Amino acid sequence: MNATEPRARVTRPGRRRAGLAGTSVAAGLGALASALAVGGWTLSATVFGGLDTSYPVAPTLAAGAAIGALLAHWRGERDSPVLAVLAVALGVAGAWLGWSGGRPLGGIAVRPWWGVASALVSMALAAHLTRYGLRGMALSRLGRVELETLLLRIVRAAGFTFFSVIVVFPFYFMVASSLKSRAEMLQRPTFLGVDLRQRLADLLVGYREVLTTFHFGRFILNSTLVAVVTVAITLVLAILGAYAVTRLRFRGRELLSRSILLIYMFPAIVLVVPLYSVFTQLGLRDTLPGLLIVYPATTLPVALYMLRSYFRTLPSDLEEAGLIDGCSRLGVIWRVTLPLSLPALASVGLYVFMIAWNEFLFAFMFLDSPAIFTLSRGMVSLNSQEVPRQFLMAGAVIVTVPIMILFFWFERYLVAGLTAGGVKG
Amino acid sequence: MKRARKTTLAAREARLAFWMLAPTFLIVFAIVLFPVAANLWISVKPVTLADLRPPRPVVRLRVLQPATIEGEQLVLRYQMRNSSQSVQVTQVALFDVLPAGLIPVDLDPRCAFVAPRLRCDLGTWQGGERQNLDLRFLATAGFVRADAREPWGEHTAIRGRAPNVLTNLRFTLANFRTVLAGAEFLPALWVTLAYTLFGTIGSILLGLFAAQLLNAPFAGKGLLRGLFLFPYVAPVIAVAFTWAFLLDPLSGTVNALGVRFGLLGQAVAFLSQRSLEVHLLGLRVAVPLALSTVIAFEAWRYFPFAFLFILARFQAIPRDMYEAAQVDGASPLQQFWFITLPQLVGILSTLFLLRFIWTFNKFDDVFLLTGGAAGTKTLTVQVYDQAFALADLGAGAAVAVTLFVILAAFMVVYFRYAPEGAA
Numbered sequence: 001m002n003a004t005e006p007r008a009r010v011t012r013p014g015r016r017r018a019g020l021a022g023t024s025v026a027a028g029l030g031a032l033a034s035a036l037a038v039g040g041w042t043l044s045a046t047v048f049g050g051l052d053t054s055y056p057v058a059p060t061l062a063a064g065a066a067i068g069a070l071l072a073h074w075r076g077e078r079d080s081p082v083l084a085v086l087a088v089a090l091g092v093a094g095a096w097l098g099w100s101g102g103r104p105l106g107g108i109a110v111r112p113w114w115g116v117a118s119a120l121v122s123m124a125l126a127a128h129l130t131r132y133g134l135r136g137m138a139l140s141r142l143g144r145v146e147l148e149t150l151l152l153r154i155v156r157a158a159g160f161t162f163f164s165v166i167v168v169f170p171f172y173f174m175v176a177s178s179l180k181s182r183a184e185m186l187q188r189p190t191f192l193g194v195d196l197r198q199r200l201a202d203l204l205v206g207y208r209e210v211l212t213t214f215h216f217g218r219f220i221l222n223s224t225l226v227a228v229v230t231v232a233i234t235l236v237l238a239i240l241g242a243y244a245v246t247r248l249r250f251r252g253r254e255l256l257s258r259s260i261l262l263i264y265m266f267p268a269i270v271l272v273v274p275l276y277s278v279f280t281q282l283g284l285r286d287t288l289p290g291l292l293i294v295y296p297a298t299t300l301p302v303a304l305y306m307l308r309s310y311f312r313t314l315p316s317d318l319e320e321a322g323l324i325d326g327c328s329r330l331g332v333i334w335r336v337t338l339p340l341s342l343p344a345l346a347s348v349g350l351y352v353f354m355i356a357w358n359e360f361l362f363a364f365m366f367l368d369s370p371a372i373f374t375l376s377r378g379m380v381s382l383n384s385q386e387v388p389r390q391f392l393m394a395g396a397v398i399v400t401v402p403i404m405i406l407f408f409w410f411e412r413y414l415v416a417g418l419t420a421g422g423v424k425g
Numbered sequence: 426m427k428r429a430r431k432t433t434l435a436a437r438e439a440r441l442a443f444w445m446l447a448p449t450f451l452i453v454f455a456i457v458l459f460p461v462a463a464n465l466w467i468s469v470k471p472v473t474l475a476d477l478r479p480p481r482p483v484v485r486l487r488v489l490q491p492a493t494i495e496g497e498q499l500v501l502r503y504q505m506r507n508s509s510q511s512v513q514v515t516q517v518a519l520f521d522v523l524p525a526g527l528i529p530v531d532l533d534p535r536c537a538f539v540a541p542r543l544r545c546d547l548g549t550w551q552g553g554e555r556q557n558l559d560l561r562f563l564a565t566a567g568f569v570r571a572d573a574r575e576p577w578g579e580h581t582a583i584r585g586r587a588p589n590v591l592t593n594l595r596f597t598l599a600n601f602r603t604v605l606a607g608a609e610f611l612p613a614l615w616v617t618l619a620y621t622l623f624g625t626i627g628s629i630l631l632g633l634f635a636a637q638l639l640n641a642p643f644a645g646k647g648l649l650r651g652l653f654l655f656p657y658v659a660p661v662i663a664v665a666f667t668w669a670f671l672l673d674p675l676s677g678t679v680n681a682l683g684v685r686f687g688l689l690g691q692a693v694a695f696l697s698q699r700s701l702e703v704h705l706l707g708l709r710v711a712v713p714l715a716l717s718t719v720i721a722f723e724a725w726r727y728f729p730f731a732f733l734f735i736l737a738r739f740q741a742i743p744r745d746m747y748e749a750a751q752v753d754g755a756s757p758l759q760q761f762w763f764i765t766l767p768q769l770v771g772i773l774s775t776l777f778l779l780r781f782i783w784t785f786n787k788f789d790d791v792f793l794l795t796g797g798a799a800g801t802k803t804l805t806v807q808v809y810d811q812a813f814a815l816a817d818l819g820a821g822a823a824v825a826v827t828l829f830v831i832l833a834a835f836m837v838v839y840f841r842y843a844p845e846g847a848a
Contacts, residue, residue: 046685047678055686148756159638166725167652171659173678174667182676189681237452240445250439256446263457267786267832269805270825273812274463275456277591280477297456300449329441358660360789365813379662389670396663407658411651414658415733 018072022139030068033129041122050191089127093119178393206394219378227356230295242307263301310344467822474816480509480587486578492564503558511552514585522580526567600823627724632731657729665793715799
């Protein structure tokens, strides 16, 4: 599992038999590789192709074991050449095709070439995975290190598959189901391919409805306004505060800078009941200014903390030079400190933007008038029996896409911000 | 001389620091510290959601008999009531500004009319009290309002004094009695603990695994790292609804795939079924299904957080430690166990503390996924239920205070017994 693989052992040239142990290990690896390859292929055929396939476990494992054993037999101590791997895959695929009568994946093969393609692709994949799993390994001498390395390679492959699926699949599902009507989803819930033959207007009906009938266009503006103003307020206050904490001497400074993050541990739900009461009586509930008081308060502590950590890394000589030259403190902050800390400001700003954009609880509790809904609050109003799920998912895509674009655009800054601050979760 | 100058400089610096920190202090006090104190206050008061709008008299004006020309009589009826059904309102006073040219006829003794202003002092009203006040006026030559449909009552106002339940000094422990003795409290506590503990452990384990995977240089690593952060960066409302739809028993893809490939005997309502019997090695085990799903969501959504921190820590482990271990013949698992893990203890326990506290405080996720149904009601959801669904703010605040006390207790215990280097 570690980054460094064991160094390839120096082996004598020439072929040495893999032996019974080596062959069985390779066969086991092949079986697992085949299970992964066939599983991935069947799953994508079902989900993206809408095809009626099944997952024949025993033949899959048998074919994989055959591949593993054959590769072990021929490879000796060296990695098999790619062409040999493909030949083995071709042979096993042919055998499987013949044995299953042209339907290796069971079910109803739509066309004969489909069965052939399935067997070839999945077996080639399985064979290649097996080869990759055995790379640089001496099968004739399997010790603890080799076995563990092999085990870790298997775990890694499983891990990559697992994480890719759990991370990508829900988001793919979000997009795909925003393009499908309720009838389509009920009829074939396993099919998530997008039928591109229909008219674009029909495909995007969910988005059109959500943006017009359900006023998401306005909610986007509201969310943007709220997030941008929150970022501005937070940055201004956090810059002043962080500068004071790092550069100025005053009593209680240590205590203060240590207790900043403690604020972070306060549950939002505990704040909601009294804030709801007080804001209702003050007439601040159901107003955007009300929200704009709460949001900076929840982001300020961590923004201050992050900026403080950054300011500490800046040399204070430049600032002192500025002070001696007759600049005021604010002038020094504006002319010297801020230009030096642009990357940190970007990190903090993006991070605060993300929190404000994603915020749900306070928007949900405070906002009643659709005219000032943020996107999160607007989503709640979509979540009802009368509104098709398709629209809800279109709304989800609309909420998610801006933050994702921002994230990928500025990933470097955002990751820096996340790690520096330890985002409130 | 020199010394005095120095102190003034220091004082000036401290004053400047004060002014630079003042806005932050103000906003944090107003929105974080004050509410925590206010919560304590509300939790010992019998406050319901309806009390937030303080009781007040309301008035409607009707023209019973319009006057159009000189000499006719105009009759106005003020229909008034106390908006609260239970709380009395004192010093009720009605105000109005009437058109010119009206002379009162048999003016009610409680009223005084100094043209054009009318004022009536109506005394104390019990909860739910209604009163009608009919006033008769004679139109004179100066009366200009000929059209009876002219808007009347635009200057009509009524005022009264009512006690504000939030600010009076009556206290009660009834809220805590209801909450702590209620049948819901203990189950909610256990659910919260299970959710917090397993959600935290799950997210950290997943994060550790993911960080291990990406702790080696390979093509596409940056892209994968970005992808792995998706669940964490995406808005909770979008991913929660996506999960709910994905796991739907009727049209959800996960159920359909599970049934299709024989993993599930039949469609399972992951988010609305309290428990599921699983046959394991001949044993029948009842798995709390909805709670497990919510925990899985928690682990899924927050593993990127642990992932980022652990990955950053990995990069800081010196490479030569592994090289030395390899020379000594350590196997990969031994390297992980004896080199990597000890280096991670600090970050893992910090992560555990942070994630534990934040998961304990978490409201959005469970609320959006299940609304607290099917055995997933955590304490935070109970705060919401009591305060807003049942409209009993006092009881909600009592749950919130309890939650806060438990949290504080955890933190004290943790900081006392935490391993070295944590926090």
